[in-house]
Amino acid sequence: MQLTQKIMSRFVKDDVDGNVVKRLLQYGVATQGRYYAIGILAMVIVATSAGLTAWSMEMIINAMSNPNDRAQLATVSMMVVGIFALRGIGAYVQAVAMAKAGNGIIADQQRNIFNKLMEQGVDFFNLRESSDTLMRVTQSAQAARGLIDIIATSAVRDSLTLISLLVVMVYQQPVLTLAAMTVGPMAFLMLRTLVRRVRDVTSRQMMSLAEILRVLQETSAGIRIVKIFALEDLMRGRMSAAVRAVEKRSNAVTRLESITMPVMDILAGLTIAGILWLSTWNIVGGADGASAGQLMSFITAMLMCYDPARRLSQMRVRAEAMLVGVRMLFDLIDMKTSLNENPDGPALKPGPAHIRLEDVTFAYGERKVLQNVDMDIPAGQLTAIVGLSGAGKSTVMNLIMRLYDPTEGKVTIDAQDISGLRASSLRRALAYVGQDTFLFSTSILENIRYARPDASDDDVKAAAEAAFAHEFIIALPQGYQTQVGENGAFLSGGQRQRISIARAFLKNASILLLDEATSALDAISEEKIRDAVQVLGRGRTRVAITHRLSTIMAADLVYVMEDGRVIESGSVDALLRADGPFKDLYDKQFG
Missing domain, CATH: 3.40.50.300 (P-loop containing nucleotide triphosphate hydrolases)
Structure with a gap:
């Protein structure tokens, strides 16, 4: 998990956000460390198998070029089966371990919030909307699980997958690899412009969710007044406005999260086209004497880099949306109790009750x-x-x-x-x-x-x-x-x-x-x-x-x-x- 903290710190520049992420990760390690360790080990296996898949393309092309060598074909075939079996088993273990850890995080945080509520005095509940508290218990705990999942799957699995594929690319074609990596800085600069907008939209989305809960609670508790005073249209209007606000902001978050996709696709398309042209020039000119198998292995690794690179590009935007809920979670957990109930204080002595x-x-x-x-x-x-x-x-x-x-x-x-x-x-x-x-x-x-x-x-x-x-x-x-x-x-x-x-x-x-x-x-x-x-x-x-x-x-x-x-x-x-x-x-x- 130290690896995830280091990688995440590269994306989270704000000190407050960095502290929130660090605290959440430390809590996750302390309570669900066993499952996260298993999940990360499985991610290493999945990432390694991705690199092995790209590397095996050289052997596959070479074996197909020499079909009479049955022993080589059998060896390569068994190797391919082994690589994909390893990847499938790793993906299964990763999914199960991360689900157990994530569900444990949700359960623990919901218990923590409720225990904190039980420590509060009556004035806490009198001064706070119950819909706000309900929203924090449900949405914020889900956000905590989602943020850790994003960090683990993107910062660990996708980063390791990229590293393994880059190793294959460098090994096969170091010059072409350097040319392909020019797309990274452009994508990073684009992300920085989206983060603040996501934070603002997500905060307002949480407020709209609380309004939906508030209207539901008030309608349920005051249904007699609603009916007697014919307030149905008024309540419908309030609910419609709240739902419309959530819908609008959810769409805005989706647009902000998805805007990286066309940009990354265009950048990736330009990069792949350029690399294909350069690789063809190398074959024709014989500049580095690369074989067809080596070039195929390099191109396969480069193509496989696209999905993890795209997910990494979206990680910061998605993480920022989750951070809003996690901040609300810790705000409630850290809130000072309004009444000290002295759990370790002296007991009331028996007496006549004067x-x-x-x-x-x-x-x-x-x-x-x-x-x-x-x-x-x-x-x-x-x-x-x-x-x-x-x-x-x-x-x-x-x-x-x-x-x-x-x-x-x-x-x-x-x-x-x-x-x-x-x-x-x-x-x-x-x-x-x-x-x-x-x-x-x-x-x-x-x-x-x-x-x-x-x-x-x-x-x-x-x-x-x-x-x-x-x-x-x-x-x-x-x-x-x-x-x-x-x-x-x-x-x-x-x-x-x-x-x-x-x-x-x-x-x-x-x-x-x-x-x-x-x-x-x-x-x-x-x-x-x-x-x-x-x-x-x-x-x-x-x-x-x-x-x-x-x-x-x-x-x-x-x-x-x-x-x-x-x-x-x-x-x-x-x-x-x-x-x-x-x-x-x-x-x-x-x-």
């Missing part, structure tokens, strides 16, 4: 959503957080789950600052039910069991019964094995929410977080769930966010928030007697 927010301020970028918030959430009790939309309630919940870290202040559980704890140990102590219920595209049984993968089927069913989901589940055609579809598309909103609540019950965590957990339920189901939370949550720390005060009338402590601040707190009875903001909310809901 939560405190101490002078907490938090901002999304420049926008402050919490300002100097102090909360004391007692262990083993139900604490409610209420307020109008945008008051900062869900942000408090996100900070407790450490999906974000405070801009100022700290969040503690049993006097342990959670920002310094191992995130995995913290989240094992938490169970969460949100208003935007998310279900995985699998069965109901597995969706509930995700909370505790070692749970038995009976444990899952017990959690479903506690969440009043068991009856509707067993009424489905496949019961607990019913597939829920993408994000539970086959279920109603209330059914999804009850499965989500069952999942939280199954986890049996010491802290239960409920963010509008009953928003999609009818009044009867809400009352049943509220009673279940009271029973199952007894002795656990529970934090509930709600707009419907009926769900938190049994709360031990209530915090009222407004504009990112706590403006009132106390028991339900005390707040109702205080005639403050909580009393106003209560009167508006209950008259």
